[in-house]
Amino acid sequence: MSRMDDRPMDIVTTQPVQRHRVTYPRFLARALAAATDGSLAFYAWMTGLTAVFLVGVNAWAHQVTSGMIHTNMTDHVSWGLYIANFTFLVGVAAGGVMMVIPAYLYKDKKMQDVVILGEILAIAAILACLAFVTVDLGRPGRVWHMFPGVGRFHFPMSMLTWDVVVLSGYLLLNLHVVGYLLYTRFLGRQPNPRWYKPFVLVSIVWAISIHTVTAFLYCGLGGRPFWNSALLAPRFLASAFVAGPAFLIVTMLVLRRFGRVDLPQRPIDVLVRIVRVAILVNLLMVASELFTEFYTGGAHTAAARYLFFGHEGATALVPWIWTALACALVAAFLFLRPGASARSGTLAVACVLAFVGAWIEKGMGLIVPGFVPSTLHEIVEYTPSHLEWRVSAGIVAFGLLVYSAALKVALPIFRGTLRLPGAETAAPEEGS
Amino acid sequence: MSDDQAVEPAPGLSRRRVMKALGATLGAAAFGAAAAPLLDQEAPDAAALFQRHYKELSRDEKAEVIQRLEDEAREAYGRNVSIADPKPRWRTKFAYAINLSLCNGNGKCVEACHRENNHDRETNQSYIRVLEMPKGTMDMEQGNTTYTHAVPAEGKFYLPVQCQQCDEPPCVNVCPVEATWKERDGIVVVDYDWCIGCRYCMAACPYHARRFNWKAPVVPADELNPEQGYLSNRVRPQGVVEKCHFCLHRTREGRLPACLEACPTGARVFGNILDPQSPIRRVLEDKRVYVLKEELGTKPSFFYFFDA
């Protein structure tokens, strides 16, 4: 385990096993301390998120006791805002990989310094995804029915079981990589590539798989023509590679501006370049789907017609989808202008627009029209209820709590200011 | 670990710690308050909580479960109910057919299903929907399920749709916990005590056959149908999926489905297709029948035909 390139004076290379028994709890304690320490603004941010999170918990508790009748879902539109958010956040989680690829496959040194951001985003987003699926269950107390061994795990027939496998796998991979990197840095050692490189490489493939499998959930259903398209999985990936990087860019801009964290410009430039391509590919695929739908016409077009123009006077989704399109187009324009990454204000606006556009397109604009018109061609509309908004806001707040706390720990460790005492002196070159 | 080098200068530490402890306590208390509705519920008993899948229950365990369900029903409705668990019969494969020339859209089948299967009264739930269609098209997009005028209306025909008991049921494939499956006699059933309520099956069904219990169904005690089946019309719990089960508590005992008995026009034909003498067999042999959405490859056991 202790490699030749370990620093000569490293106090912790002796007695390997006992050492971890002492240093790992210390690592956790210092991480906890760091996560709960900060400026007034940090406290305000975290308190605000906690409050929203608790509102969500309360709303969900009501939903569990009195039933999902207080959502606006019906037998006709049987999935709504929860599954929409779930689908979108799987994309955000997968999008984190767009930092991992340049960092490790292209060995971009600057990106390696901040790649942990992408991995932490993946963790927070997956946790939020799992929460969104859980609140969508009619009987959350029965989740154990899905655990192999005690329950009946319908694998490999059910795509939902595949999704559970890939999502939890992705969570574990990222937890391992993040945990390992932070811990070794905390000890002031060089991470041993053997302990994380293979996992990173697997996680790259895995990131693609989580979003592909999530698309297969929908496009494998022959009875829902709106979803039953081979283009769905590639479209999911393209919009994921818009939304994930957009969120990361905003994070870095915010950290630099308000967190007074000194971050290099290069990772932002790289991500901007990725978004430029992805946003165009996504628009191209949307256009190609729309052409097939509308030029062919016929009964299969009903859902797309409903989504874009309304159907028999039912127009609930029309404002949503045009907002999404407008956001995506303006964002594409802003991203494609030369020097897009130079002006951080415009860049932030572009990111937010791209993010919102992808959220609608993959969420409300994708899940709901799958159900309208219904399989018997009835038109029952859906707009999320107050309760659904509260629960969803609670989960998003929870995800942001995880994200913020993890960043709060990871950044000082990566900058070398949070170290095991003693290790600090052993690694002077990074402390400066 | 107070002897570790602190991030904050030492004097601020203790006060900060007190604040943190206070914050954590407040947070925990707020969390408790937020989640309170969960704790206010009546705790379900452990047997119900850890009940195993229908197919894994031994004979004794199943008897216990049924006893418990009957006791609960007696307590809730002040009436005796009996919950049977009839098994698929040997050499039986059920199928259904509807003569669309006879059906006049009166909706008696819809009501009969509603009563027979102890559906929630408020939402007027039923496993059957009847589409009013203009003559001259088979396109369901032209259909309408919410007609209220006198029937039959001029220039219309009527298309009742319920679970098609597919031989390749997409709903069964997608269920992540095997809470729904196809029985030997062709009926697709749901274990209401195993379903986790993910509603993936509802998304997968091309015939709008599945219903979800968005709340606990309410049936007045005097309207309750006490003749119940474990996999069919017993009162469903909140938060699970249900569907048409060809009235298996009746049909497996040799009786006819409630919707068929209620139909005044004689449009409905039900039976065992493995029995050469059965009326359904006559229909399949003599009439030109069709199935809904044949192109999806679901292989329904539910057929439609017109006279002549």
Ligand code: SF4
């Ligand atoms: S709702 Fe119930 S029966 Fe349907 S797929 Fe989910 S667990 Fe299975």
